[in-house]
Every structure is written in structure tokens, then in C-alpha cells.
Amino acid sequence: MTNELISQVSQEHGLEVVFYGQIVFIGARWFVIIGAMFLTLWHAESVKAVKVNLAPLAFLIAANFFLHARYLMDLPANATLLKLASALDLVIITLIVLFLNPGGLTGINNPFFVFYYPVVLAFSLVFTRQRTIVYTAAAILMYAAVCLLRAPGIHLNGDEELFGIRMITLLGTALLGTMYWRIQRARRAAAGALSI
Amino acid sequence: MSKPYGTRKPQRLLIPPEEERCPESSSGISDDLRYGQIVIVAARWMLVLSAFVLLLYRSDKINELVFGVVGLLGIAVANFWLHTKILRKQCVEPEWVYLASGADIAVISLMTWLQGGIWGRVFPYYYPAVLCYALVFQSGITMFFTGTVVAAYAVLAAMSSPPMQAGDDQVLMARLLAIAGVAFVAGRYRLVEEGRRARIQNAQHALHQAIEERETLTT
Numbered sequence: 001m002t003n004e005l006i007s008q009v010s011q012e013h014g015l016e017v018v019f020y021g022q023i024v025f026i027g028a029r030w031f032v033i034i035g036a037m038f039l040t041l042w043h044a045e046s047v048k049a050v051k052v053n054l055a056p057l058a059f060l061i062a063a064n065f066f067l068h069a070r071y072l073m074d075l076p077a078n079a080t081l082l083k084l085a086s087a088l089d090l091v092i093i094t095l096i097v098l099f100l101n102p103g104g105l106t107g108i109n110n111p112f113f114v115f116y117y118p119v120v121l122a123f124s125l126v127f128t129r130q131r132t133i134v135y136t137a138a139a140i141l142m143y144a145a146v147c148l149l150r151a152p153g154i155h156l157n158g159d160e161e162l163f164g165i166r167m168i169t170l171l172g173t174a175l176l177g178t179m180y181w182r183i184q185r186a187r188r189a190a191a192g193a194l195s196i
Numbered sequence: 197m198s199k200p201y202g203t204r205k206p207q208r209l210l211i212p213p214e215e216e217r218c219p220e221s222s223s224g225i226s227d228d229l230r231y232g233q234i235v236i237v238a239a240r241w242m243l244v245l246s247a248f249v250l251l252l253y254r255s256d257k258i259n260e261l262v263f264g265v266v267g268l269l270g271i272a273v274a275n276f277w278l279h280t281k282i283l284r285k286q287c288v289e290p291e292w293v294y295l296a297s298g299a300d301i302a303v304i305s306l307m308t309w310l311q312g313g314i315w316g317r318v319f320p321y322y323y324p325a326v327l328c329y330a331l332v333f334q335s336g337i338t339m340f341f342t343g344t345v346v347a348a349y350a351v352l353a354a355m356s357s358p359p360m361q362a363g364d365d366q367v368l369m370a371r372l373l374a375i376a377g378v379a380f381v382a383g384r385y386r387l388v389e390e391g392r393r394a395r396i397q398n399a400q401h402a403l404h405q406a407i408e409e410r411e412t413l414t415t
Contacts (some may be wrong), residue, residue, distance in 0.1 A: 020392055024385045031377030038373070039366055072267055103363035111367040114374035117323045118381050125385045161254050162317050168246045169320035172239065173378070180235050180331050184389045187231055191396050 021074035026071060028122035029064045029089060032115045033057060037098055039112070053100060060092050069099030082126070086135065089119045094142045098150065107150035108159055113143055113166060117173055124177030136174040140167055228386060232332030233293055234282055239328040240275045240300060243321055244268050247307075260310050267303045274299065297329045297341065305348050313356030314364060319371060322349070323378050330382030342379040346372050 039055040063085060067077055077085070093115045100112055116139050124132040147154050147163060154163055248268050255261040274296055281288045304325060308316035326345060330338045340346070353360060353368045 020388050021385070023388060024381050027384050028377060028381045029374060031380065035370055035373040035377070039370060042366060042369070102366040103361070105367075111370050114320075114371050115325075115377075117320075117374050118377035121327055121378055122381050125381070158254065158317075161250055165246070165250060165317055166320050168242070169323055172242045172246075172324045173327055176235055176239050176242075176327060176331075177382075179238060180232065180385075183231055183235070184408060187227075187389075188393060191393050191400075 018079045018082055020125060021069070021122075022071055022077060022082060024125055025082060025085065025119075025123045026064060026068050027083075028118040029060065029067075031118050032089065032093060033061055033064065035115060036092075039042070039100060039102070056092055056095055060073075060088070063088065079127075083131075086119065087138075090116075090139055090142060093119065094111075094146060097143065097146050107152055108147040108154055109152065110146075110150075116143065116170055120170060120174050121177045124174045125181050129182070130180045132174050134176045136171055137176050140170060143167075181193060208268065228332055228390070229290055229293060230287070232328075233278070233288060234330040235331060236293065236297060237275055237279050237282060239324045240296070241279075242269060243300065243304075243322065244272050244275065247318070247321070257310075260307075263310060267299075267306065271303060272298065294333070294337070297325070297333075300325045301341070301345055303350070305352060308349070308352050309355070311368070312358070314353040314360055314368060315356060315358075316352075319349070322375055326375055327378050327382045330379045331386055335383055335387070338379060338383045342376060345375055 015157045036053075036057055040050060040057070044050050067081075067085060070077055093112070096112050096115065097110050101110060104109060120136055120139055127135070143166075144163075152159075154160060247264070251261065251264045251268070255264065278288055278292070278296060301322070304318060304321045307318045307321075311317055322345060326342060329341055333341065349372065350368065352362075
């Protein structure tokens with residue numbers, strides 16, 4: 001009986017964390033969308049390029065409208081849907097880094113890797129530390145693959161330092177987010193305990 | 197599969213109430229600042245350690261090396277002082293925390309400027325620095341700090357050496373948008389947590405009232 005109660009409370013707590021936290025996901029995704037739209041339309045030169053760039057973005061915009069509307073209607077997305085959406089964020093940002101090449105800047109020189117930071121931060125503020133580390137590792141691996149496979153690659157002429165700084169700061173962002181999440185969890189528990 | 201949330205071991209409180217030497221009522225320091233400043237201190241240690249390693253690993257200009265080492269040493273000493281204050285459960289005045297965060301931004305900006313503005317390699321350090329103060333400071337202060345960071349980086353980019361080329365404005369906009377995005381996400385989460393704690397306290401208060409009313413009725 002006690003175990004069942006503990007399990008039910010745990011599940012409810014997990015759902016609550018996901019429900020309250022999903023607004024930060026939605027906010028982070030709007031920033032990625034605004035950034036990508038802005039960068040696609042600014043200096044747009046060919047109709048074909050704009051169409052190609054907008055196709056994945058349209059999907060992301062529709063998905064975020066759906067999630068935002070559910071949030072506003074107090075119908076939270078479940079954790080699985082949120083994880084899927086987060087995975088989609090990583091894929092879209094990686095596609096942006098792969099195919100949006102301002103001034104012909106590709107691979108490690110592409111400047112749009114910065115969009116990884118808000119989505120990794122949002123994930124770390126909602127999910128557990130283990131899941132955050134897995135998610136951040138996935139982001140790092142995807143970005144590393146883009147840097148290695150796309151020209152000019154990573155050479156030992158300063159590129160490795162550039163790549164190192166980016167990965168350290170991305171990992172730092174995730175770890176600091178998860179550290180704050182744990183502090184807040186302890187504060188909530190303390191607030192409940194003190195009141196009792 | 198990881199353990200469900202409720203069955204994890206209880207978190208150690210950063211500042212247990214009985215050991216609190218400066219309760220909020222007497223010092224006027226917000227709870228967010230008191231509990232969150234350890235995140236800022238941790239971020240600063242990360243910045244100091246990684247910047248020091250990278251500085252020694254690849255520094256070809258003597259000015260950059262000297263300014264870098266002196267700047268990092270200054271930050272490390274200040275951070276040590278803040279960290280010991282937290283470990284000894286003493287209060288740090290909010291002004292010092294604001295000043296330290298401002299100094300972080302100033303050092304990152306100085307390094308960016310020394311490395312040629314928009315061509316600087318250290319600009320990603322802005323992201324953890326921004327996220328930390330946005331998680332801890334009040335919304336108005338966060339907006340002021342973020343506005344300052346965005347303006348400072350835009351000015352540094354405009355002063356780049358060699359100057360920015362056509363198309364680099366896109367690069368600049370992407371970086372500034374990501375800074376604003378990180379600040380927004382962190383600031384919004386702080387408000388979400390504030391609301392959740394308020395709801396818990398309200399619910400507990402209502403429960404206490406209901407119990408008291410019931411006890412009064414039965415007696």
C-alpha cells in the first residue's frame with residue numbers, strides 16, 4: 001500500500017515537472033524558429049533556397065504552435081512527446097548548421113551552432129541529470145559529425161581550440177542547468193516540509 | 197531506467213534553516229539569490245579552469261597571455277572569496293554578486309576585443325555567464341544585464357579588426373539571438389519555479405487553515 005502510494009506520488013511529481021517545465025522548451029524553440037526564419041529571409045537571394053530552408057522550419061513552427069496551444073489549454077504534452085520534440089530540435093538545428101551557409105561558411109566555420117545552447121538549457125531544466133547528459137552528448141556528437149564531415153573539417157591549426165571551447169561551454173550550460181534544477185527540487189521539498 | 201523522482205535520496209539543503217545566519221527578513225536578500233549563487237560560482241570556476249587551460253594551450257600574443265592570466269587570477273580570487281562565504285553559510289551582499297557577474301561579462305568582452313571582436317573565439321563563454329545570472333537575478337536586473345551584453349557584443353563586433361564583411365551581420369544576429377534566447381529560457385524557468393513554490397505554500401496554508409477550523413469545530 002505504502003509502495004503504491006510512493007509510486008503514485010513519484011509519477012505525479014514527474015508529470016508535474018514536465019508540465020511546468022515545458023514552457024521553457026516552447027520558449028527556446030520559438031527563439032530557434034525566429035533566428036532561423038530571420039537568417040533565411042535576410043539576404044535571401046534565390047527562391048529555391050528559401051523554399052528548401054523553410055520546409056523543415058514550417059514543420060517545427062506547426063509543432064510548436066501545437067505544443068504551445070496545449071500548454072495554454074492546460075493539456076500538457078507528456079514526457080515522451082517532449083523528448084521527441086527535443087530530439088527534433090537537435091535534428092533541425094543540425095540541418096541548419098549543415099545547409100544554411102552564410103558567406104559559404106560550412107562545417108566548423110558555420111555560425112549557427114549557437115542555437116544548440118537554448119535547447120540544451122531548456123532540456124537540462126526539465127529532465128534528470130542522466131537524461132540531460134545523454135541529450136547533451138547527442139548534441140555534441142551530432143555537431144562533431146557535422147564539423148568532421150563537412151569541409152573544412154577540424155585541423156590542428158586552432159580549429160581544435162574552437163571546437164573545444166564550444167563543447168566545454170555547451171556541456172557547462174547543461175550541467176549548470178541541471179545543477180539549478182536540483183537546487184530548485186530541494187527547495188520545493190523544503191518548502192513542503194517546512195509548511196507541514 | 198532511472199529511479200522515479202520521489203524515490204531518489206533527499207537533496208541536501210544548501211542552507212539548512214537552522215544554520216541560516218542571515219534570514220531573509222533581516223538582510224533583504226532574495227531567496228533566489230541566496231540559493232542560486234552557488235550556480236554562478238560553479239559557472240565561474242568552469243570559466244576560469246577552461247579559459248586557463250586554453251590560454252596556456254594556444255596563446256601566440258604576449259599581451260593576450262598577460263592580460264588573460266592576470267584577469268583569470270583576479271576572477272579566481274574573487275570567486276574563492278564568494279565560494280568560502282557560501283561554504284561558511286554567510287550572506288553575500290547582492291551588490292557583490294551583481295558586481296561579480298558584471299566582471300565576468302567584462303572579462304569575456306575584454307578577451308573578445310583582444311581577439312578581434314567578432315572573430316574572437318571566446319564568445320561562447322557568454323552563454324553560461326548569461327544563463328547563471330538569468331536563473332538567479334530578478335527579471336528587471338536580468339533584462340538590464342542582457343541588454344548590456346547584447347549592446348557590448350554588438351559594439352565589439354562593429355569595432356572588429358579586421359572589419360566585418362558583407363554577410364557577417366547574419367553571424368552577429370545569430371549570436372545575439374542565442375544570447376537573448378538563453379536569457380529568456382533561464383529567466384522564464386526562474387519564474388516558473390517561483391510560481392510552483394508559491395502554490396505549494398498556498399496549498400499548505402489552506403490545509404493548515406482547514407485543519408484548524410476542523411479542530412475548532414470538534415472542540
